[in-house]
Amino acid sequence: MAAPTLWRHPNFLKLWIGQSVSQFGNQFTGLALQFLALKTLLASPSQMGLLGAMGTFPFLLIGLLVGVWVDRHRRRPILIAGDLGRGFIVVAIATLTLLGIVRMEYLYVLGFATGILTVFFDVSYQAYLPALVPRGQIVEGNSKLEATNTTAQVTGPVLAGFALKAVGYAFAMVADGLTFFFSAGLMARIRTPEAVPATSERRAVTTEIREGLHVVFRDRRLWSIAGCTGTANLFSGALFALFTLYAVRVLGLDEVGIGTIGGIGGIGGILGAVTANRLANRIGIGRAIVVGILAGSLSSFGVVLATPQFAFVFLTAMVFVGALGTLWYNINQVSLRQSLVPVRIQGRLNATMRFLVWGTIPIGSLLGGALGEVIGVYPAIVLAAVGGLLAAPWVFFSPVRSLKTIPPPTSD
Numbered sequence: 001m002a003a004p005t006l007w008r009h010p011n012f013l014k015l016w017i018g019q020s021v022s023q024f025g026n027q028f029t030g031l032a033l034q035f036l037a038l039k040t041l042l043a044s045p046s047q048m049g050l051l052g053a054m055g056t057f058p059f060l061l062i063g064l065l066v067g068v069w070v071d072r073h074r075r076r077p078i079l080i081a082g083d084l085g086r087g088f089i090v091v092a093i094a095t096l097t098l099l100g101i102v103r104m105e106y107l108y109v110l111g112f113a114t115g116i117l118t119v120f121f122d123v124s125y126q127a128y129l130p131a132l133v134p135r136g137q138i139v140e141g142n143s144k145l146e147a148t149n150t151t152a153q154v155t156g157p158v159l160a161g162f163a164l165k166a167v168g169y170a171f172a173m174v175a176d177g178l179t180f181f182f183s184a185g186l187m188a189r190i191r192t193p194e195a196v197p198a199t200s201e202r203r204a205v206t207t208e209i210r211e212g213l214h215v216v217f218r219d220r221r222l223w224s225i226a227g228c229t230g231t232a233n234l235f236s237g238a239l240f241a242l243f244t245l246y247a248v249r250v251l252g253l254d255e256v257g258i259g260t261i262g263g264i265g266g267i268g269g270i271l272g273a274v275t276a277n278r279l280a281n282r283i284g285i286g287r288a289i290v291v292g293i294l295a296g297s298l299s300s301f302g303v304v305l306a307t308p309q310f311a312f313v314f315l316t317a318m319v320f321v322g323a324l325g326t327l328w329y330n331i332n333q334v335s336l337r338q339s340l341v342p343v344r345i346q347g348r349l350n351a352t353m354r355f356l357v358w359g360t361i362p363i364g365s366l367l368g369g370a371l372g373e374v375i376g377v378y379p380a381i382v383l384a385a386v387g388g389l390l391a392a393p394w395v396f397f398s399p400v401r402s403l404k405t406i407p408p409p410t411s412d
Contacts, residue, residue, distance in 0.1 A: 006140055011192040012133055018183035019125075020148035022083065025179030027156025027262075028163060028172040029090055033107065034244045035255055036097065036169045041104050045377055049241040049369015051104070053362035054111035056237075058119045060359040066119050067351020068208040071344070074194045075128040080184045082121030087180030089114050094173035123354060127346035130338050132192055139277050139335040139406075146331050147273035157266070161259020212348030215341055216356070221400050222340065222349075225333050228293055228394035229357035235391075237364025239300055239384035242372050246303070246381060251311040261312060265319025272327025280332050286395075286403035288332045293392045295325025300385040339406045 006012045037043040037051055070078060089110050096102040133141045163172050216222045247253045253261070272292075280288040302318025341349050364384075371380035395401060 006133060006137055006144060009133060009137075011190045012141060012144075014186045014190050015128075015132065016144055016148065018083075018186035019145060020152055022179045022183040023148075024152035024156045025176035027152060028160045029093075029176040031157060031160045031255065031259055031262075032164055032169040032172045033093075033111075034258075035164060035248075036102065037104065037107065038245060038248055040169075041102070041107075043104060043245075045242060045245060045372030045380075046369040047104055048245050049365045049367075049372065051107055051111060052237065052241040052365035052369075054108050055115040055118070056358055056361040056365070057112060058115040059354050060362065062116065063119055063123070063351050063355035063359065064209045064212065065205065065351075066123050067212055067348040067355075068205050070120070070123050070127060070347035070351065071208070075124040075131070075347075076187060076190060076194055078120050078124040079128065080187050082117045082124070083180045083184035083187070085117045086114055086121075087177045087184070089117070090173050090180065091177040094170040094177065097168075097170040097173070119354070123347055123351045126334065126338065126350040130343050130346055131194060132190075135339065138338055139280075139331070142331050142335050142338075143273055143277050146276070146327055147270060151266075151270055155263060157259040157262030158264075159259070161254075161256040164255045164259075208348060211345065212352040215345060215349055216352050219340065220398060221403070222337065222353075224394050224398035224400050225289075225337065226353055226356040228391050229333070229353075230360045231394060232293060232297065232388060232391035233357055234360035234364040234367075235384045235387035236300070237361040238368030238371070238387070239303070239364075239381055241365040241368035242377050242381055242384075243303060245372075246377050247311065247315065250377065251306060251308050251315075253311060253315075257312065261315045261319060265316045266323055268320035269323030269327050272324040273331065276328050276331035279328055284402075284404040285332050285336060285406060286399075286401045289329055289336070290392065290396050290401050292325045292327070292329030292332065293395060296322050296329060297325075297388040297391055299325060300388050304382050304385050336400075336403070336406055 006016075033051070037048060041047075043051065093102070093107070093110055096106055129141055129145075130138060160172060163175075216226055244258065247258060276288065276292075279291070283291070299318050299320075299322035302314045302321070306314035306318075337349065337353065338346065368380055368384060371383065
């Protein structure tokens with residue numbers, strides 16, 4: 001008898017399709033905000049760093065609290081509210097742009113508000129999948145979600161680049177707002193029962209936060225992954241805070257060029273998503289995680305080597321290899337994390353991991369922007385690329401590297 005497949009899981013398909021469409025729309029807003037800041041508002045390196053930081057600051061500020069809160073509530077209503085709220089914020093930015101009154105300060109505030117909703121959404125999202133699909137299909141579910149998200153990252157930037165030229169930044173962001181609403185509508189139609197967490201199990205918030213931290217730090221596999229991902233995000237945050245500024249003002253690329261590079265390079269992400277499970281089965285999930293982070297870290301040197309004459313080639317190679325390695329790493333490490341702890345504390349686990357690994361992104365963005373102002377944009381990019389090499393040792397010199405398959409979950 002053939003193994004069951006998520007292609008026949010209608011409720012998973014609703015989540016999958018909705019998030020894929022939403023991720024596609026995000027490519028429009030992501031590119032639009034970068035060029036709006038650079039070309040319309042003439043942002044400096046430090047302003048670009050602050051803009052990049054605002055969306056992830058909430059992971060530092062409220063990430064742990066949100067994890068406890070999510071574990072006390074059903075996840076699907078949180079996902080729906082998160083998509084609706086972000087859709088309205090994106091439309092608000094588009095409206096300000098159309099009226100000609102947009103300012104960097106507005107982008108900071110709205111970016112921060114979006115970040116708050118994203119904390120709730122992302123913590124709930126990763127905690128929801130293990131409750132939606134059987135444990136044996138978690139890797140398949142993550143692979144499908146990442147494959148189509150990466151497909152959106154391939155086609156989205158290319159179309160976004162042409163769309164920004166054709167219809168302007170505001171209308172591109174309106175399109176993204178509509179994708180959030182579409183995703184919320186599909187998730188509202190999911191019919192898989194979701195139990196309300198028992199109130200008798202609730203304890204003090206600080207106690208539950210400590211439990212989430214304890215879950216991570218009592219297991220060397222989890223804190224090694226946290227250290228690896230946090231280090232990688234710190235230095236990639238610094239690099240990508242300056243990436244678009246450097247590509248546009250030094251390498252001479254425009255909206256279409258940046259979008260096309262992202263699209264072509266993103267093919268590596270599709271390849272990574274569809275081969276992550278196969279790679280883990282062939283060399284072991286631990287080695288797949290190590291290979292993925294090494295590929296992702298080394299790819300950053302593409303922007304270091306790029307010149308105006310060969311910018312397209314080097315940056316495309318950078319994004320291709322980076323996406324390939326990142327998907328190998330992310331799919332396998334997320335699947336490992338989700339399988340190591342009971343469902344009842346998935347929210348706290350995900351919030352703790354997000355706090356530890358996403359919390360370094362705004363620090364990196366601010367650091368990159370500040371270094372760009374003080375020592376120059378190119379030297380700051382070089383330092384960020386070199387620093388990214390410090391991520392791999394966390395998992396290379398840990399029990400993660402020796403894992404062949406996903407181990408059984410730890411006891412409650």
